[in-house]
Amino acid sequence: MKNIAVIYWSATGNTEAMALAIAEGAKREGISIRLFEVGNASVEDVLKADAVALGCPSMGAEELEEEEMEPFVSFLENEDLKSKPMVLFGSYDWGDGQWMREWEERMTKLGVYLVEDGLIIQNTPDEAGIKKCNELGAKLANL
Ligand SMILES: Cc1cc2nc3c(=O)[nH]c(=O)nc-3n(C[C@H](O)[C@H](O)[C@H](O)COP(=O)(O)O)c2cc1C
Numbered sequence: 001m002k003n004i005a006v007i008y009w010s011a012t013g014n015t016e017a018m019a020l021a022i023a024e025g026a027k028r029e030g031i032s033i034r035l036f037e038v039g040n041a042s043v044e045d046v047l048k049a050d051a052v053a054l055g056c057p058s059m060g061a062e063e064l065e066e067e068e069m070e071p072f073v074s075f076l077e078n079e080d081l082k083s084k085p086m087v088l089f090g091s092y093d094w095g096d097g098q099w100m101r102e103w104e105e106r107m108t109k110l111g112v113y114l115v116e117d118g119l120i121i122q123n124t125p126d127e128a129g130i131k132k133c134n135e136l137g138a139k140l141a142n143l
Pocket of ligand 1: 009010011012013014015016057058059060061062063091092093094095096097122123124
């Protein structure tokens with residue numbers, strides 16, 4: 001059985017809704033995803049996964065959330081993640097996605113295989129947004 005991890009941070013539930021919809025999309029393909037809030041995840045969970053989805057909203061001024069997600073991503077930068085299949089996702093509000101572009105750049109520098117461009121959704125995902133998340137989950141399940 002494939003080992004797929006979805007690890008996210010969310011304050012008001014928007015990125016969490018995306019994470020749940022990604023997991024649901026994979027489940028419909030017969031693959032169960034291990035879902036973690038980042039505070040409950042370890043770097044090991046990323047290393048041993050066949051594919052990983054990492055989620056965080058835009059916080060600060062176009063930044064990753066600084067207490068949990070930023071340190072987690074910094075830890076990942078000390079690991080060998082070459083060719084690790086990964087997708088990034090998160091919710092935002094007034095920005096233009098700068099936090100996601102910078103996050104993608106950091107992951108790309110590590111040699112991570114970004115399966116798709118980061119999925120960003122403004123505020124709460126609507127039906128179309130949930131569908132995109134489901135499709136992303138299905139894509140991870142079928143890699
Ligand atoms: C402290 C704080 C900083 C934020 N900074 C940004 C920002 O720089 N750019 C942006 O587009 N949205 C920003 N937002 C909006 C959040 O990204 C948005 O509300 C998102 O839906 C929250 O996701 P969550 O429900 O998963 O916590 C900020 C929100 C807060 C509370």
